[in-house]
Amino acid sequence: MLNKGRLWYAIPIAHRLNWRKNDMNKKNAWGKLILASSLALSLVASAITPHPAKAAADTVTLAKLATVTPAQQAAFIQTAAATARTVATQYRLYPSVMIAQAVLESHYGTSQLALPPNNNLFGIKGDYNGASVDMPTQEWDKDKNQMVTVTEKFKKYPDLLSSFNDNGNKLRNGVSWDAGYYAGTWVENTTSYKDATKALTGKYATAPTYGDTLNDLIQRWDLTQYDAAVAPSNQVAYVTAGAGATVYTSYSDNRQPTGGTLKLGTAWRVTNTATRLDGQVFYQVAHNQWISAGDTSTTAPTTVTPANTVIYVANRTGAAVYNTYTAGRQATGRVLPYASAWRATSVAKLATGETLYQVGTNNWLRSQDIAATKPNVPGPVEKTAYQYATNDVLTITQRGGAALYQGLTSQTTGRTLAQGSRWQVSRTAFATDGSIWYQVATGQWVSAAAGTLASGTSTVKERGIVRTHSTTPIMTGTGQLTQRTLAPNTRWQYFAKKKAFGLIWVQVATDQWITGPTLTTE
Incomplete structure (x- = not known):
């Protein structure tokens, strides 16, 4: 009742x-x-x-x-x-x-x-x-x-x-x-x-x-x-997560962080493995202490040891920085400049033979990019190039961003211009090695291949006479120097006019173009 x-x-x-x-x-x-x-x-x-x-x-x-x-x-x-x-x-x-x-x-x-x-x-x-x-x-x-x-x-x-x-x-x-x-x-x-x-x-x-x-x-x-299948284990788990492995009170839905974190690269004996019905796997490393298998590797490919040494960037194009030392590492987009010095706090040696050095939180360098002694640093060699004043806007389209260079040299500044970012261009340079460059700040250049200009490219058929006032290089339609020049104070017939690389060009022969502020048309 x-x-x-x-x-x-x-x-x-x-x-x-x-x-x-x-x-x-x-x-x-x-x-x-x-x-x-x-x-x-x-x-x-x-x-x-x-x-x-x-x-x-x-x-x-x-x-x-x-x-x-x-x-x-x-x-x-x-x-x-x-x-x-x-x-x-x-x-x-x-x-x-x-x-x-x-x-x-x-x-x-x-x-x-x-x-x-x-x-x-x-x-x-x-x-x-x-x-x-x-x-x-x-x-x-x-x-x-x-x-x-x-x-x-x-x-x-x-x-x-x-x-x-x-x-x-x-x-x-x-x-x-x-x-x-x-x-x-x-x-x-x-x-x-x-x-x-x-x-x-x-x-x-x-x-x-x-x-x-x-x-x-x-x-x-x-x-x-x-709901999990729990089986005894005697394997060793190596922490591979960059931020370390969070320690939990259990493997269940009610698990709570204990406040502890197992450091990257440390090894822990697993006493039990819990495989949940949702596919998640947890390892027990102590009484009421569990970590996610996703934060670890059970193979023993890597040894990570503390270090306290100075290393130098030996790669002339700079050293790419990675987010971790494991095989799945990703480039952060940051590049450390040639010959710069950095303190390594950890060294990771992988089974593949690779060695990486930690120079900051989640910042790792490959051994092939660094050296134990400072490399000789000759003065930067400027490329031989023709430069012209430009007033345009460059949008970086290169995946991963574009490296910024010190002058018209092969030495980077260590900075990367992010993909999608926009920069004011003040000069365009055509180097004798075939490369084309845009100046986005005083003494700082980026490859023309890394982006597109707001002015775009356009060509029209037009006839006229052009007069040179200084020695003028002849280039191809793609901006490559032909090693030929036109003498100053000479007149030439042109057959087309176009805009490219932020400049105005006239065509004086088949695939032969000239540009420059000292040209006048009649």
Whole structure:
């Protein structure tokens, strides 16, 4: 009967204990646990108040619910987890959901239906190999929008393992008219246990809050820890994450950072490996200390040792900076200039034979780009080039950005102009080696191949006379010097005019063009 929101049961507790301890000793560990729990509970039996927002599932049978201490609850869950893991794995279900169902349906194994000789943890109706028991139960009446009491026939199992197996078989193989009735609970059809509990609501139980109640139990008892396959291990994990490996209290959904971080390059003995149903893998490195496998490598390819030495950039085009030393490292876009000095704090040696030096947080240099002694630094050699004043805007299109050079030399400044950035161009230079350059700051140049000018390129057919006022180089249509020049104060017929490289050009012969501020047209 209902009394002020409490569930009271007409069956006395003594009736629930009307079986012999000697008989239970013949049962499995489940029976021993339930016997011990029931004897203890008989001393403290009383009514409990259901959660007002989450009615009990429809298969909770009417027997006076005893107060179960936290220790007894934990003991039931620990014992239930061992069987739930085995059965749920067999049927590709969530152990956490199965344990929560057992807790909710049986009141931590203490309901009369759950106790011997019934052994029905999940409130499954019908008969098991012909065995059944009639009991009053609470079910959700959609028309009345409330729980109502009815008498139903429930399965009677020889032991609790059979109860777990029958529940797993039911969820995996469905009902007589629909084998996929509970397909929403299968691991392969879900992303987490919450999808499974949602799929149970309205099907496994009529209570509309059934799934929410299961979720609360799963979170309260951290039951997702049982959703992982945990196996002993004796391997070594090497931290490869640039920021180190965060240490967690467990591998479950309820895991919390301990505040500790294992440093990059350090090695740790793994005692257990937990593989979760969602594919995540965690390694146990100490009691209640777990790290993500994604932050480590289990091979031993790398040794990282502390250092305190000065190294020099020996690559004349500069040393690219990488975000880590591992094979998957990425260039940061920063380039350290030739002959510059840097203090190395760590040295990483890889199985591939590569060696990298750490010169800052997440900043690593390859050994082939550096030297232990400062290289000779001859004065920068300027390229021989013709330079012309320009007034244009350059947009960097080169992937990864464009290196900035000191004058018309091969020596970089160590800076990179980001892809997509825009820069004012004041001069254009055509070097005798075929390279073309734009000046974007005093003494700082960038390759013309690294971007495009706002003025673009255009050509029109036009005839006229052009007069030179100084020695004028002849170039091809692509800006390459031909090693020929036109003498000053000479007149030439031109056949076309175009704009390119931020300058105005005229064509004086096939693929021969001239430009410059000292040209005048007639």
